[in-house]
Amino acid sequence: MTGYRNGNFIATKEHRRFIEFANAVQKHRYIGICFGSAGVGKTMSARRFARWDKVEPFLLAWGPRDPSDAIVHEALEKARTAFYTPTVGGNIREVREDLRQLMTRVDGCIDLALHPGEIIPSLFRSDRAELLVIDEAERLSTQSLEYVRDIFDRTGIGVILVGMPGLDRKLERYPQLYSRIGFAHHYRPLKGDELTFVLTRHWRKLGLQLDDADFTDHQAIASIARITGGNFRLLQRLFVQIDRILKINELSLVTDDVVEAARSTLVIGAT
Incomplete structure (x- = not known):
């Protein structure tokens, strides 16, 4: 995208x-x-x-x-x-x-x-x-x-x-x-390093730093990639919900659980 x-x-x-x-x-x-x-x-x-x-x-x-x-x-x-x-x-x-x-x-x-x-x-x-x-x-x-x-x-x-x-x-x-x-x-979906590059921008918008060498971040990236398939529009929708969940629960880390909670609020089909 x-x-x-x-x-x-x-x-x-x-x-x-x-x-x-x-x-x-x-x-x-x-x-x-x-x-x-x-x-x-x-x-x-x-x-x-x-x-x-x-x-x-x-x-x-x-x-x-x-x-x-x-x-x-x-x-x-x-x-x-x-x-x-x-x-x-x-x-x-x-x-x-x-x-x-x-x-x-x-x-x-x-x-x-x-x-x-x-x-x-x-x-x-x-x-x-x-x-x-x-x-x-x-x-x-x-x-x-x-x-x-x-x-x-x-x-x-x-x-x-x-x-x-x-x-x-x-x-x-x-x-x-x-x-x-x-x-x-x-026109193909995002994948590999390019997906990581875009996710880094999303992390920054949340005021966070993405470290793909950190297991928690790596796990979150894997979940996001599985859920969205590199689809840019789904990435945007998912991160709106991730931001909402982080603020509601006063969290400062995007975890696999946070991603799954965000995914549960969206209608995006089977993953």
Whole structure:
């Protein structure tokens, strides 16, 4: 995973692999697919690449202009990326309108960054964005997938479809789209040293020091790894409960018992 939507961001190996993948799709203007289990960090990495946490509120509000808008324009000019999440059950008309509006606004902001001070850039172009990332791609209907392929063919923009494992097999049923896929990225859970690195950050947030050479810490790490499987979202949820249990019981050590108590409060399936 990558970190938190609001707050400390952890750039893991998987995140850096995603950035390399996204850069390749953007540079070579292919269609790429990114798939991985829920909670491993796909969406966070994609939003980070697109600088979407910074620009999304601005694009959604789309109100009167302000000098501070330049910050958003510059962020979009650097990323040259649009991020889109289709609604559940959204039809082709909705997807078409959403993407038309999104791409128009993104291209317009990039133009304003390239031509600051101009009310209407004299050299406005509708192809400033170089990459379109579509999250939750399984939600796209057959017609919507065909529309995305048409956007790719007509504009030459790179496209990344993000979804769950099996997305690649689903897309095999659409040969015209599948034949255009140039890159695939399997976003994997945390494991080994990388999991320990992320856990060290969590320990610090609790005001504690993690020592994997200490048997108690080692035992807690093993329990956390077993419970979460390296899933970043589950790690976050679990540590919220660990923090709560430590405070309630006035404890200063994360033990196997504390981890199991935290796990008992969550609905995360069998471990």
